Amino acid sequence: MSLTETSAFEIAAEVRAGRLRAVDVLDAHLANVAARESEIHAFNTVTADEARRSAEAVDAAVAAGRDPGPLAGVPIALKDNMCTRGVPTTCSSKILDGWKPPYDATVVELVANAGAVVVGKTNLDEFAMGSSTENSAFGPTFNPHDVTRVAGGSSGGSAAAVAARFASISLGSDTGGSIRQPAALCGVVGVKPTYGTVSRRGLVAFASSLDQIGPFSHDVRDSALLLEVISGHDPLDSTSIPQPSLQLLSELDRGVKGLRIGRITDLPGGSEPEVDERLSEAFDALAAAGATIVDVELPSMKFGLTAYYLVAPAEASSNLARYDGVRYGMRVEASDTNAMYMATRAAGFGDEVKRRIMLGTYALSAGYYDAYYGKALKVRRLISDDFARAYEKADVLVTPTSPIVAFPVGSKVDDPLSMYLCDVFTIPTNLAGHPAMSVPFGTGAHGLPVGVQVLAPTLGEAVMFRVAAELERGAR
Amino acid sequence: MSETFMIEGYELVCGLEVHVELATATKLFSASANRFGDEPNVHIDPVTLGLPGALPVLNRRAVELAMRIGLALNCTVQPCTFHRKNYFYPDMPKAYQISQYDQPLNIDGWLELPGGKRIGVERAHLEEDTGKSTHIGGSGGRIHGSDHSLIDFNRAGVPLVEIVGRPDITSPDEARQYVTELRQILVAIGASDAKMEEGSMRCDANVSVRKPGDPLGTRCEIKNVNSVRSLGRAIEYEARRQIALIESGEKIRQETRHWDENDGRTHTLRSKEDADDYRYFLEPDLVPLAPEKSWIDEVRASLPMLPRERRQRLSAATGAAADGEAVMVVVERGQDDYVLAVGEAGADVARALVHVKEAYAEQGSEPTVPAADLARLISMETSGALTATQAKTVLAEIVEAGGGDATAIAAAKGFEAMDTSELEAMVDDVIASNADAWAKYCGGEDKAMGALVGAIMKSSKGKADGKAVTALLQAKRGS
Structure with a gap:
């Protein structure tokens, strides 16, 4: 087995044991980058030199008898909306042109301290707004399974970097499906943890009450390993849940016997037939492994998309107001301060970002707040209540991750609403703050990957990973 | 109001x-x-x-x-x-x-x-x-x-x-x-x-x-x-x-x-x-x-006593109005605890209030004179051992030095206490040499007292205490 096909779990074990050198693992991955990055465009920045120094430090530590940590020598890619000290952090936006953060995000510190080797910063839809990574100011990321198609988004670069084996694992951020949907489209595992289990400090905010960082990997075990490393309380994030890091690796082999798996009977329609077929096979696999399939209703799920496109843009309109050309990033000079703000923001933001800033500003405006933002908050509560009722009957819920497989580049860019529909199954999870993950489960149209989504209640990661591991076994 | x-x-x-x-x-x-x-x-x-x-x-x-x-x-x-x-x-x-x-x-x-x-x-x-x-x-x-x-x-x-x-x-x-x-x-x-x-x-x-x-x-x-x-x-x-x-x-x-x-x-x-x-x-x-x-x-x-309460406390101790100038000013400067300490050291607390207000005009200035020193000075003043004018002079010196024995300073300045018998003899002399005024005073003309007091002050070279003189004259008239 080549070094790029070795799992992160095994790489770390071998490197820690001194049987494998981190620099060799890195070189193998960088060779893949050299071979295919020009057709994939997973990265905004490849940090080869820094990566080499990190890998050498890992090898030196092992040679000196020190343990570099649970991710020793594992090449990792970071979505380019996570602050990295001294390394450009662009959010794939022109407005952050030239900005190098003076600090590392908490997750960046955590993976570095665990011995991981950061190979680069990955492409995304500008400020994580999109479902195809076509809204990047630096051009789209292409799907490694078919480079005429999108990688999904917004964490398309992180998904593609793992799928193309440019990195063993990666981190993305998920506000409405931005980890799970590209994971499904690229045929990798992607996890959106419970809101508050992974620190958001240093994650450039899109919608603060929904954003959550999570892992991408080839298999369920590697996501469990990475999530164990990045979860846990961060006193510098006030929304971080005060509890120790998740323990997941020990759950993976427990099976699903006796678990109740919820099938949502009123799931919004419109999925491709192959996607529905894979879902049905997933239920069969879980039933065959001893789980009970139960029917549940989630009537408010269909309102999720609408509520999301009020709550997320509202927060975004506020979060993105700081890009004013005063202190960092791009500035377009003009006659006075107001003119400078306008010229800078007009030139610095792309169309989708501007669209959402306008949506959000309107939703929060005096006279419209109650009708839009206020009502969206009520729907949000309704969705949480529906989930709570469903979880009285079921331990987890299983749905498709995306209603469709990877679509051709350019096919949806002029139709924002059909693009928004890609997230219909993923968005309710973010509104409720729950965990959910996408697991590859066979293929659909054109032989492209299909992902099945496992949803769990707050802090239900342990049971979620048990079911995901079973689905992974069932898919083989 | x-x-x-x-x-x-x-x-x-x-x-x-x-x-x-x-x-x-x-x-x-x-x-x-x-x-x-x-x-x-x-x-x-x-x-x-x-x-x-x-x-x-x-x-x-x-x-x-x-x-x-x-x-x-x-x-x-x-x-x-x-x-x-x-x-x-x-x-x-x-x-x-x-x-x-x-x-x-x-x-x-x-x-x-x-x-x-x-x-x-x-x-x-x-x-x-x-x-x-x-x-x-x-x-x-x-x-x-x-x-x-x-x-x-x-x-x-x-x-x-x-x-x-x-x-x-x-x-x-x-x-x-x-x-x-x-x-x-x-x-x-x-x-x-x-x-x-x-x-x-x-x-x-x-x-x-x-x-x-x-x-x-x-x-x-x-x-x-x-x-x-x-x-x-x-x-x-x-x-x-x-x-x-x-x-x-x-x-x-x-x-x-x-x-x-x-x-x-x-x-x-x-x-x-x-x-x-x-x-x-x-x-x-x-x-x-x-x-x-x-x-x-x-x-x-953990809240301390608030200014309003402190003014009421000082007012109760001194008899001065809670919203009167002296109480307001002294509490604002945070000198009220000091005034009360001077009172506890045995002095007339109302007199202490006046002296602290006058002597420590700087806002927030912490009085450095030990409360006991100021108390001694005030006692000398209220007992008649020092006149108000003399007391002021001694106080200025004590404040300047950050403390001091009022008795010693008064003595050094020649403000030695005039004892009652000395003062009485002086009063008798003045009565004798101002028989006219004395007669008028005894006849009920209170304003004649002014001339007598003035003469006594003059012959004592200002060392006599006005209040003590007045009291002696009233006693001798029998009213």
Whole structure:
């Protein structure tokens, strides 16, 4: 087995044991980058030199008898909306042109301290707004399974970097499906943890009450390993849940016997037939492994998309107001301060970002707040209540991750609403703050990957990973 | 006091909004120092600058000081939340201010003026300060028309409490009293140094006028008032401006006005129509704050005696009026404990109040003379061993030296005590040589006493105590 096909779990074990050198693992991955990055465009920045120094430090530590940590020598890619000290952090936006953060995000510190080797910063839809990574100011990321198609988004670069084996694992951020949907489209595992289990400090905010960082990997075990490393309380994030890091690796082999798996009977329609077929096979696999399939209703799920496109843009309109050309990033000079703000923001933001800033500003405006933002908050509560009722009957819920497989580049860019529909199954999870993950489960149209989504209640990661591991076994 | 203040037949209605910077070591949401007067842009960090990815973490000490303010102002401390107030300004790094909106920390309190009138306090909430802009070029230090602007972010993120008073103030003098009393409370509880000149206490006034019995008039908000004195002037100017408009048949426009210290007028800053839509919404980066009862009780128990109580205590001890000048001044300077200590050391406490007020005119100056030394001096004075004039001279010397034995100083100055027998002999001599005046005095002409006292003082070269002389003369007359 080549070094790029070795799992992160095994790489770390071998490197820690001194049987494998981190620099060799890195070189193998960088060779893949050299071979295919020009057709994939997973990265905004490849940090080869820094990566080499990190890998050498890992090898030196092992040679000196020190343990570099649970991710020793594992090449990792970071979505380019996570602050990295001294390394450009662009959010794939022109407005952050030239900005190098003076600090590392908490997750960046955590993976570095665990011995991981950061190979680069990955492409995304500008400020994580999109479902195809076509809204990047630096051009789209292409799907490694078919480079005429999108990688999904917004964490398309992180998904593609793992799928193309440019990195063993990666981190993305998920506000409405931005980890799970590209994971499904690229045929990798992607996890959106419970809101508050992974620190958001240093994650450039899109919608603060929904954003959550999570892992991408080839298999369920590697996501469990990475999530164990990045979860846990961060006193510098006030929304971080005060509890120790998740323990997941020990759950993976427990099976699903006796678990109740919820099938949502009123799931919004419109999925491709192959996607529905894979879902049905997933239920069969879980039933065959001893789980009970139960029917549940989630009537408010269909309102999720609408509520999301009020709550997320509202927060975004506020979060993105700081890009004013005063202190960092791009500035377009003009006659006075107001003119400078306008010229800078007009030139610095792309169309989708501007669209959402306008949506959000309107939703929060005096006279419209109650009708839009206020009502969206009520729907949000309704969705949480529906989930709570469903979880009285079921331990987890299983749905498709995306209603469709990877679509051709350019096919949806002029139709924002059909693009928004890609997230219909993923968005309710973010509104409720729950965990959910996408697991590859066979293929659909054109032989492209299909992902099945496992949803769990707050802090239900342990049971979620048990079911995901079973689905992974069932898919083989 | 209870008379209604009127200008040309109109009543004044005024509510004050006071911002105070809290005396914390660090900022409201980050670990940078909260310090005034340093080189620009040294107390900064990702949170202060609103860098991408930075998150606020609430300062517990700031919450505690805000609770102290609320409790000192008789407010209810309640579970609360933080909101974002969105607007663009170069010294506002995130383009929103984290403030409290519909659920503030402290609500429904009051402040009692020295005369006893209570001014309602609607709320006292926590928020962060902005940076400080200096506009170079152009006119009037405004951003509009300036060549460029300099921004100092040292102040950005400094914790503020905004104290919103109810419109219960009906005269410029009450407004001054309110701010003076509030300042004393803030300093006493250690919440802020509350210096208007340095901007650690800032006051905006909402002013309207009406004919007695009429509904409330349209109000204008006055900003940029930088001293207690200016506050009274600005309010009175604004009331007169509004009355003149009404009298000439015009309507008051609701607007924000800027007080100009130089021309003594208020000028339009922005009208209500131009007001920003702040698009308040719950700050998603913070969680609700619900101070537990034990914490509130602990803070309440740790509050010191407040100025009003201290004035009442001093008034009770000295017999001077609680809202009289001597008591007000001495408590404001924080010298009341000292006055009471002098009293406890055996001296007449009323006399101590007068001496401390006079001798320590510097505000806040800590009396250095040991209470016992001052007590000895006062005892000599009240026993007649020193005249009031002599006592003053000795006191000045003791204060200058930071203490001293009044007896020794008096002796060194030749202020030796005149004993009663010596004085009596002198009185007898004067009676003998002023038989005429004595006869008149004995005949009931009290004003004849003046001539006798004058003669005695003269022959004693001022060493005789006036009171003792008067008492002796009365005793000898037999009345």
